[in-house]
Amino acid sequence: MKKIVIIGSGIGGLSTAIILAGLGHDVTVLEKNRQPGGLLRSYTRDGIECETGVHYLGSLDNGQVLRKFFDYLGVTDSIPVSRMGQHGVIDRYLFDSPATHPARFDLPVGLDAYEESLKKTFPAEHTIIEQILVSIRKTSEQLHELDHLYASDNDFSLLDQAESYGEILDQLGCSPGLRSVLAIPSSWIGVPIADCPAYYHNMALASYLSSSWRLEQSGADMAAVLVDRLNELGGKVITAAEVDKITIRSRTVNGVQLKNGECLTSSIVIAAIHPQVVLKMLPDGAVKPSYKNRITKLKNTHSIFTVHARVDANSHPEIPHNIFQVDTDKKGNITDLKYYQFRKSERKNTTLLSILTSGNDELWAPWKETQTGRRGNEYREVKNKYAESLLCEAEELFGSFKDMKILDAYTPLTIRDWVHSPDGSAYGVLRSSSQTLATALLNRTAVKGLCLAGQNVLAPGLIGTIMGSFSTVKLILGADEFRKKIRL
Ligand SMILES: Cc1cc2nc3c(=O)[nH]c(=O)nc-3n(C[C@H](O)[C@H](O)[C@H](O)COP(=O)(O)OP(=O)(O)OC[C@H]3O[C@@H](n4cnc5c(N)ncnc54)[C@H](O)[C@@H]3O)c2cc1C
Known part of the structure; x- marks a missing residue:
């Protein structure tokens, strides 16, 4: 039995923790926020659960990959889900230029x-x-x-x-x-x-x-299910525990130091956070300049701006598929994209409309040096104005909204501060062809006993992130032990 510390309680940290606790290890997850879950977690406004990073999930049918993962983690029955596509459509894509594109395409x-x-x-x-x-x-x-x-x-x-x-x-x-x-x-x-x-x-x-x-319940419920499962297996999550430093002796990890000065010893530390953030936690000289250079230069994915609004359910009921409004160039490359989801909400006769679009970083640049909750009225006004303009655009597609109220809007800066993703990058490290080599095997580090997990190690999304957790466990156990102990 090994003592293992995991930094970050997103789906990456929690799933890695559950796998390792299930194998009998003594696992502690440290989370900087007061609540666990990272991007998994929803938050409540006006009694309505507003999602952050889980709008829909793929491959939960029998024998499919996410179902295999959930079964292994022991959470399938505790995470109720409803199937999309009963009417033959999962996503509806709406295109801007009918001369070169179909006006719409339905993903079946x-x-x-x-x-x-x-x-x-x-x-x-x-x-x-x-x-x-x-x-x-x-x-x-x-x-x-x-x-x-x-x-x-x-x-x-x-x-x-x-x-x-x-x-x-x-x-x-x-x-x-x-x-x-x-x-x-x-x-x-x-x-x-x-x-x-x-x-x-x-x-x-x-x-x-x-x-x-x-999800039939909220992202916050899903986070709670994962934490409960970890507790059941003997592991624990400590919240409001921000890791400041990873401590190293003789090129080998020996624990972490929290922002409040408290130290925890551990022979294995798994950082389920962005590798560029991990780099800053390491003492000088802990890694070779070549590794430092490679991680520092990694490009990240763009960020996202989100608005959640409630609308009258009689005029705008739940739509059982996603809708994408897509702007493209002449070649067919996407230049702008908006994602719309209409979901039944926790409040009677009320639908939750969520709109996601690219972060529009320059809009928030004046507040780059500020922190969530301390950005002032001007920021709030710019945010609301932008949210309102997105809702106006949405009305052109869906008709005018009755009893509409903006519940919340969040910017790239919110994502950055909430989960410490560089510049609010939504999906972490950019998995591009031009970065194939630089992004390979990101769960290994140059420090013995320190490895990475989370969306950055293999791929983002729930599937990519949990797959990354299994891959990190394989790194710790070795391929032979992994094959013997883990049956998916
Ligand atoms: C707007 C948006 C919509 C998305 N929609 C979907 C979707 O519909 N379906 C889907 O499958 N995926 C979606 N994704 C992607 C998915 O949410 C992510 O890939 C996944 O949740 C990432 O999990 P993670 O554990 O790697 O990171 P995170 O959830 O970011 O977790 C990292 C955790 O580490 C904590 N942390 C950071 N630094 C420290 C520190 N120093 N000490 C302690 N704790 C620390 C953070 O607070 C956070 O809780 C979406 C993402 C975004 C941003």
Whole structure:
């Protein structure tokens, strides 16, 4: 039994903790916030649960990857979900320029239905679509089978699909319309299609096509379920415990120091936070300049601005699919994207409308040096104005909203301060083709006993992050022990 300290109680930290506690280790998770969950966690406004980082989930059907993960963690029955796509649609994409693009494309459930829809929408591109589907099918199989987790070498043998998806589509001679439909899945992980490795594009797409779900309860409830499960296995989460330093002796980790000066000793420290933040916690000289340089130079994904508003449920009831309003350039690359979700809320006759769009960083630049809660009225006014403009745009699509009230809006600065993601990056390290080498094996560090977990080590999203947790556990146990002890 090893004493293990995990920094961060997002889905990455909590899932790693549950796996290790289940194997009998003494696990403590340290969380800087007063509540656990990180981006998993929702918050309440006007009695309505507003989500932060979990709007919908993929692959929770029997035998599918997230279901396997939840089963292993022992939380499937405690996280009620409802299936999307009963009416044949998971996502509706609305495009801006009908001359080169379809006015709309509906993402259906299942790979065969997807192929059929693409062919119906782009009848001149059957051959290209068939070729595209071959690699998506292959990735889908790999994703659900999880063989790569059991391989002795790297977790992902990306080499055959590391090429950028944009380049592949160029080579195939894909039209701007088809390209813009295919560009959306890579935006779910924050990577522009021109630079998105084919594997990540296919993984993101296959994970939702396989089956898509919404949480029946809130993100805060989900965080509570994971914490309870960890407690059941003998592990614990300490909140309001911000780690300031990772302590090292003779190039080996020996614990952490909290901001309040308290020290915890441990022979294994897992930092389920951004690697650039970890770097700042290490003493001078703890890692080689080459490692420091590699981590410092990593590019991150963009941030997100979100507005949550309540609207009258009779005129705007829940919509059981997501809606994306997509602006593209002539080539079919996405230039702007807005995500809309209409969900039944906790309040009677009230629907929660959530709108997510890119962070628009320059708007918040004057407040870069300020902290959440201390940004003043002007910031609040700019935020509200921007939120109102997004709601006005939404009314053009959905008709005017009755009894509409903005519940909350959050900016990249909020995300930055809430979870310590650099510049409020939504999905952490950019998984781009041009960063393939720099982002490989990010769960290893140059310090013995210190490894990383969380969305930055393999891929973002619930699936990518939990997969990263298993991959980090494999690093700690070794591939042989992992194969013996972990059956997914
Ligand atoms: C707006 C938005 C929408 C999203 N929508 C979806 C979606 O619909 N579906 C999906 O699958 N994924 C979605 N994602 C992605 C998903 O939320 C993330 O990939 C995932 O939650 C990341 O988990 P994590 O554990 O790596 O990081 P985090 O959740 O960021 O957790 C890190 C934790 O570490 C803590 N921490 C940081 N520094 C310290 C310190 N020094 N000491 C102690 N604790 C510290 C933070 O407070 C935080 O709790 C979305 C993300 C965003 C931003």
